[in-house]
Amino acid sequence: MEYVKLGRTGLEVSRICLGCMSYGVPDRGNHAWSIDEAESRPFIQRALEGGINFFDTANRYSLGSSEEILGRAIRDFARRDEVVIATKVYGRMRQGPNGGGLSRKAIMREIDDSLRRLGTDYVDLYQIHRWDYDTQIEETLEALHDIVKAGKARYIGASSMHAWQFARALGISERHGWTRFVSMQNLVNLLYREEEREMLPLCAAEGIGVIPWRPQARGQLTRDWDYTSIRTETHPADPPLARPARARPCFSVHARLPCRMAHPRAPQTHAV
Numbered sequence: 001m002e003y004v005k006l007g008r009t010g011l012e013v014s015r016i017c018l019g020c021m022s023y024g025v026p027d028r029g030n031h032a033w034s035i036d037e038a039e040s041r042p043f044i045q046r047a048l049e050g051g052i053n054f055f056d057t058a059n060r061y062s063l064g065s066s067e068e069i070l071g072r073a074i075r076d077f078a079r080r081d082e083v084v085i086a087t088k089v090y091g092r093m094r095q096g097p098n099g100g101g102l103s104r105k106a107i108m109r110e111i112d113d114s115l116r117r118l119g120t121d122y123v124d125l126y127q128i129h130r131w132d133y134d135t136q137i138e139e140t141l142e143a144l145h146d147i148v149k150a151g152k153a154r155y156i157g158a159s160s161m162h163a164w165q166f167a168r169a170l171g172i173s174e175r176h177g178w179t180r181f182v183s184m185q186n187l188v189n190l191l192y193r194e195e196e197r198e199m200l201p202l203c204a205a206e207g208i209g210v211i212p213w214r215p216q217a218r219g220q221l222t223r224d225w226d227y228t229s230i231r232t233e234t235h236p237a238d239p240p241l242a243r244p245a246r247a248r249p250c251f252s253v254h255a256r257l258p259c260r261m262a263h264p265r266a267p268q269t270h271a272v
Contacts (some may be wrong), residue, residue: 001053006084007182007209009155011124013084017054017211018047023069026060031062037069044073051221053251054084056185056211058129059110060091064117071118080120087114088159090129102132104143111152126153127185131161138176139167145178157183159213163198169204181208187210190221 002015023040026032044055055074058067067087069124074083089110100106102105126147126212132140144156158166159182165175166184184203188195189212203210216222 003053006125006155007203007211008207009209011084011155011182011207016051016052017056017086018044019213020044020055020057020066020070021061023057023066025065025178026062028065029060029063030235032234033229034062034066037072040069041073041076042232044070045077046093048077048083053082054086056086056125058088058127058130059093059114059117060088063093064113067114067117071120075119077152084124085118085120086125086127086157087118087123088127088129089114090132102128102135102143104139107140107143107147111147111226115152122152122154124154125157125183126155127157127159127183129159131165137165138172141169141173141178142176145173148179155179155182157181157185157209157211159185160187163202166199167202183209183211185213187214189215189217191217220239 003012024034
């Protein structure tokens with residue numbers, strides 16, 4: 001296994017990251033195709049045996065059961081200081097006010113809930129899962145900074161947003177002296193290459209580590225195009241940039257072209 005620094009940090013991660021969205025209780029949340037704990041544990045154990053030290057999950061995955069499964073497996077198969085655990089915040093966890101999003105109140109509750117489910121007192125990488133159009137980014141960034149200073153997260157990252165939004169967040173953090181995002185987890189594969197236009201060059205210029213999600217395009221790059229499964233039947237592909245309909249429209253290009261990347265590569269690890 002090869003190991004790389006995550007962006008400009010000193011954190012060493014395996015070049016392959018095991019994404020844990022598939023592991024969870026099927027009747028919790030909206031991932032009916034997820035596999036339960038008994039089926040999940042061998043995958044996590046094999047990843048550890050193969051040298052993978054980087055594991056990515058989210059509070060929203062199967063409404064927290066993915067974090068629970070990962071936490072118990074890490075406790076049984078590895079030492080906490082030898083692995084890098086990443087999780088995310090934003091998705092709705094319960095009905096009613098403050099049940100999701102990136103307000104200070106939501107973030108402070110969700111980090112504690114994630115730590116409890118993971119069975120650890122800190123996460124290595126705490127990521128915002130999407131851009132919150134209903135909360136000022138300054139509020140979100142200051143809350144994340146406070147979480148790092150409280151020792152509940154070592155680093156912070158972001159996922160799936162427009163390059164201008166990410167650039168703005170980096171600038172605001174720098175201006176206020178707050179903890180800066182060190183990673184971007186975005187949709188990158190040979191079927192969706194829009195990120196090559198602005199986001200990847202921005203990450204390269206700013207020393208941001210890139211953690212592509214869905215690098216195999218949900219299996220479309222590795223199996224027959226007419227393949228079907230419980231997941232393909234129950235989980236339609238999400239738009240790459242999830243945003244409310246009232247948000248200002250933008251345009252993206254889906255390219256299936258065998259062309260070369262024409263910009264410096266950002267440091268990358270791959271989530272599978």
